[in-house]
């Protein structure tokens with residue numbers, strides 16, 4: 001039977017910093033529309049994987065392909081333009097701009113019309129503007145950002161700022177979204193809201209997501225599959241319930257807590 005090509009394929013990833021091996025022969029695949037989580041104790045290599053995926057680090061060995069096209073050696077901006085978006089632990093919004101303006105900026109790379117061509121082709125520029133505004137409105141609806149649409153991002157409560165940052169990443173219309181600890185610093189209610197929004201993004205938009213997260217209950221609730229890392233090595237991959245009970249994973253976490 002013919003095997004479908006996964007959206008993202010990483011194989012043999014090895015990343016060293018001097019004597020430290022941050023990633024040691026790590027491989028995984030993410031399918032279209034899949035919510036894939038990466039877990040592991042502090043220093044296990046989770047952030048290093050994100051930095052390899054988005055071109056901040058170049059692994060010494062291994063391959064990464066998005067729809068069959070290699071990402072290794074490409075600059076972060078080129079990888080973003082290929083459809084890989086990322087959110088950060090601390091929201092990186094423009095604090096003086098409103099939520100809607102921040103979301104519009106997320107669409108900047110999709111905008112074709114510059115100022116002068118906009119003057120010459122007013123009709124086309126107008127149609128493009130309407131299309132971008134409609135796409136932003138869909139995200140405002142999906143993430144329930146309506147009450148905050150005119151608020152400067154710098155004045156948003158923390159949980160809402162993280163949601164607006166998710167919105168800005170979605171506005172890029174990515175194929176793959178990298179979420180770096182999306183519930184770090186959130187209270188229980190904000191965490192539950194985030195879980196709901198992530199599930200809605202998957203259901204409504206079908207965007208594949210990779211989630212790095214310390215909050216195990218969130219991972220267990222939302223992830224389709226989980227990769228567990230320890231000391232830069234992949235120690236388990238599978239359904240959340242399988243990985244949670246894997247002896248190597250239990251040992252890695254208990255070892256870390258001892």
Ligand SMILES: Nc1ncnc2c1ncn2[C@@H]1O[C@H](COP(=O)(O)OP(=O)(O)OP(=O)(O)O)[C@@H](O)[C@H]1O
Pocket residue numbers: 017020021022040041042043044045046047048049
């Ligand atoms: N720029 C760097 N220079 C030197 N060592 C690094 C660098 N980045 C990461 N490392 C090392 O690589 C290893 C993996 O780090 P990484 O940040 O990927 O882990 P992590 O799983 O994301 O940890 P945390 O949960 O604490 O964020 C660690 O030993 C770390 O000290």
